[in-house]
Amino acid sequence: MASSSLPTPIDxxxxxxxxxxxxxxxxxxxxxxxxxxxFTISCSSKPETPSTTKPSLSEQLRPLxxxxxxxxNTVPTDYLLSKPKSTWVNPTKPKRSVLSLQRQKRSPYSxxxxxKELKLFAQKLNSCDSTEAAFFDALDEIPHPPTRENxxxxxxxxxxxxxxxxxxxxxxxxxxxxxxxxxxxxxxKALRFGRQFQLIEELALEMVSNGIELDNITYSTxxxxxxxxxxxxxxxxxxxxxxxxxxxxxxVTYSAILDVYARLGRxxxxxxxxxxxxxxxxxxxxxxxxxxxxxxxxxxxxxxIRYVLQEMKSxxxxxxxxxxxxxxxxxxxxxxxxxxxxxxxxxxxSGLTPDEKTLTALVKIYGKxxxxxxxxxxxEEMRSRKWPMDFILYNTLLNMCAxxxxxxxxxxxxxxxxxSKHCRAxxxxxxxxxxIYGSGRKVDKAMELFEEMSDVGVELNVMGCxxxxxxxxKSRRIDxxxxxxxxxxxxxxxxxxxxxxxxxxxxxxxxxxxDADKVMACLEQANPKLVSFVESIEEPExxxxxxxxxxxxxxxxxxxxxxxxxxxxxxxxxxxxxxxxRAHELLYLGTLYGLYPGLHNKTVNEWSLDxxxxxxxxxxxxxxxxxxxxxxxxxxxxxxxEVFLAKTGSGTHKFSQGLANSFASHxxxxxxxxxxxxEKAGCFVATREDLVSxxxxxxxxxxA
Numbered sequence: 081m082a083s084s085s086l087p088t089p090i091d092x093x094x095x096x097x098x099x100x101x102x103x104x105x106x107x108x109x110x111x112x113x114x115x116x117x118x119f120t121i122s123c124s125s126k127p128e129t130p131s132t133t134k135p136s137l138s139e140q141l142r143p144l145x146x147x148x149x150x151x152x153n154t155v156p157t158d159y160l161l162s163k164p165k166s167t168w169v170n171p172t173k174p175k176r177s178v179l180s181l182q183r184q185k186r187s188p189y190s191x192x193x194x195x196k197e198l199k200l201f202a203q204k205l206n207s208c209d210s211t212e213a214a215f216f217d218a219l220d221e222i223p224h225p226p227t228r229e230n231x232x233x234x235x236x237x238x239x240x241x242x243x244x245x246x247x248x249x250x251x252x253x254x255x256x257x258x259x260x261x262x263x264x265x266x267x268x269k270a271l272r273f274g275r276q277f278q279l280i281e282e283l284a285l286e287m288v289s290n291g292i293e294l295d296n297i298t299y300s301t302x303x304x305x306x307x308x309x310x311x312x313x314x315x316x317x318x319x320x321x322x323x324x325x326x327x328x329x330x331x332v333t334y335s336a337i338l339d340v341y342a343r344l345g346r347x348x349x350x351x352x353x354x355x356x357x358x359x360x361x362x363x364x365x366x367x368x369x370x371x372x373x374x375x376x377x378x379x380x381x382x383x384x385i386r387y388v389l390q391e392m393k394s395x396x397x398x399x400x401x402x403x404x405x406x407x408x409x410x411x412x413x414x415x416x417x418x419x420x421x422x423x424x425x426x427x428x429x430s431g432l433t434p435d436e437k438t439l440t441a442l443v444k445i446y447g448k449x450x451x452x453x454x455x456x457x458x459x460e461e462m463r464s465r466k467w468p469m470d471f472i473l474y475n476t477l478l479n480m481c482a483x484x485x486x487x488x489x490x491x492x493x494x495x496x497x498x499x500s501k502h503c504r505a506x507x508x509x510x511x512x513x514x515x516i517y518g519s520g521r522k523v524d525k526a527m528e529l530f531e532e533m534s535d536v537g538v539e540l541n542v543m544g545c546x547x548x549x550x551x552x553x554k555s556r557r558i559d560x561x562x563x564x565x566x567x568x569x570x571x572x573x574x575x576x577x578x579x580x581x582x583x584x585x586x587x588x589x590x591x592x593x594x595d596a597d598k599v600m601a602c603l604e605q606a607n608p609k610l611v612s613f614v615e616s617i618e619e620p621e622x623x624x625x626x627x628x629x630x631x632x633x634x635x636x637x638x639x640x641x642x643x644x645x646x647x648x649x650x651x652x653x654x655x656x657x658x659x660x661x662r663a664h665e666l667l668y669l670g671t672l673y674g675l676y677p678g679l680h681n682k683t684v685n686e687w688s689l690d691x692x693x694x695x696x697x698x699x700x701x702x703x704x705x706x707x708x709x710x711x712x713x714x715x716x717x718x719x720x721x722e723v724f725l726a727k728t729g730s731g732t733h734k735f736s737q738g739l740a741n742s743f744a745s746h747x748x749x750x751x752x753x754x755x756x757x758x759e760k761a762g763c764f765v766a767t768r769e770d771l772v773s774x775x776x777x778x779x780x781x782x783x784a
Contacts, residue, residue, distance in 0.1 A: 205234070264287055280302055294322075294327075303340070385410050405435075420441075443476045446480065447476075471505075482516045507540065514526055526547075541573065556589070644675045687724050689703065691743070700746045704750075728762045
């Protein structure tokens with residue numbers, strides 16, 4: 081019986097949905113040698129004069145089978161059936177690419193007795209001041225009148241783009257010989273090194289106006305410089321201009337423009353260019369597949385990632401470490417931790433050793449998916465195989481432990497990092513540990529770590545300060561909180577909106593005015609306008625319109641990610657001051673300004689209240705508001721669904737408190753007919769009959 085091998089992970093993922101209409105295939109049958117030669121000649125021939133109406137890029141990139149190859153019924157029989165002449169191929173040299181490059185021919189250099197003097201003169205130019213006056217003064221001492229060859233020699237010997245550009249301008253003013261494409265190409269390459277796209281474009285337009293030919297090197301230099309300067313629209317503009325002249329891109333240009341289109345998110349253009357390049361004989365290298373993988377990863381397109389794997393397999397391209405790293409990052413963004421693990425194992429089986437980027441990408445994937453077991457197994461494998469570790473990988477592992485709640489594992493990892501000779505724990509390493517201790521309310525360990533940071537000279541950053549303030553606030557150690565905050569401010573920490581939100585949260589937890597005033601004094605240093613608003617909403621005589629205007633101003637000045645936490649904390653403060661009416665006003669304003677999208681959802685059979693993004697106080701306020709609204713609907717005898725559902729979430733974090741317990745207590749206090757679902761954790765369910773009966777029997781309590 082014939083032996084069969086198990087499919088690799090790439091084989092397994094390629095068996096699903098092999099066809100994709102978005103990815104055109106130009107040829108279904110291999111081209112004959114004579115057809116390839118004929119196509120090469122047609123591509124390298126001189127283009128016709130372009131018409132006044134510029135064709136679109138989509139028209140230029142039509143499948144080659146429709147534009148370049150003659151129909152079968154028009155081809156002579158001998159053209160199809162004749163055997164091509166045999167050609168001897170040197171097996172020690174690589175096969176010549178089908179791409180036809182149109183580049184400026186270089187004349188061979190002959191022996192030049194002035195070579196030594198010219199090189200010494202070029203060194204003198206390199207050492208002189210780059211100012212225009214000083215450079216031109218030095219040119220007066222040129223040992224020989226510049227011929228074409230001598231000028232090229234000096235131009236290639238200059239180190240800085242400033243000197244290269246000045247010498248090129250000087251040569252043009254001498255008018256000793258006509259300027260050729262090669263002079264512009266050398267100058268443009270130097271300018272590309274200095275990221276001087278504007279100067280490069282000026283030279284290119286000068287070539288066009290003077291009738292000097294732009295070859296593949298010229299266009300490639302322009303496009304790659306535009307890409308380096310993040311001028312992607314300019315790169316596309318010059319690439320399309322290249323096509324209108326009839327030039328075929330070379331390998332460098334293909335790779336560069338593919339990356340440009342990928343960064344612009346123009347997937348269809350990327351695929352069209354890729355297929356056109358492959359059809360013309362270009363064999364993509366691993367860098368190209370890295371570009372494609374990154375493009376699909378940014379979009380979270382799992383089918384696109386499989387397409388990249390399929391193309392590599394069909395073309396016989398073995399992924400290198402860069403490709404694997406890119407694909408692993410793409411798998412993480414696409415939410416495919418299982419395939420990422422299989423791909424990593426395949427990389428190991430191929431004989432490649434992962435580097436820091438590989439392991440960091442995999443750790444992030446496991447942390448995001450909360451695969452604690454796999455993450456710890458990976459960590460043990462790192463140690464046993466002595467794979468390379470840098471501080472970024474260490475910090476990623478620590479952050480993963482903080483996200484999952486692995487306190488003991490994080491402590492071992494942190495000690496290992498401090499004992500490492502190559503990876504010294506930095507502020508972000510300590511921040512991850514402060515986050516772990518803060519989430520677990522290990523306030524003593526957090527303070528010990530804070531003191532250790534002062535001893536070893538590691539500065540506390542704003543994120544570490546936020547974690548420590550949160551931990552101390554939950555533990556009601558307000559004096560320590562004030563001391564830590566003041567030390568952080570003196571150390572140069574600039575409070576951000578997240579730290580201000582944390583201080584607001586602590587204010588809502590304070591049981592007495594004395595502690596609340598201490599925290600408000602800290603908040604005064606960070607955000608005086610916010611303190612003024614808190615004082616305003618605590619005054620009963622402040623009108624709703626005044627609260628609305630101040631709230632709008634505060635939210636407008638706040639980062640988007642911190643706006644909802646601000647509103648949650650403000651509602652909590654109002655409820656702690658037994659100002660429930662003001663809490664309801666703030667919830668209304670938060671809903672009005674789009675801070676709580678998806679709070680209410682309605683279908684034919686179910687109405688739901690989703691409070692998973694709310695604080696405890698805000699969730700209680702939302703429940704009261706919802707019940708009051710439902711009571712009014714029931715009293716008006718309007719149509720109702722069969723089921724009512726309140727979603728609090730169950731919390732997947734080890735230290736997560738969740739809303740379920742507090743929400744359940746408030747439901748019990750209101751005597752509402754919501755019961756925790758046995759099938760869905762963190763869900764409270766009520767039927768229409770139970771809710772109607774309860775509202776009718778307790779209408780005053782429900783609408784209070």
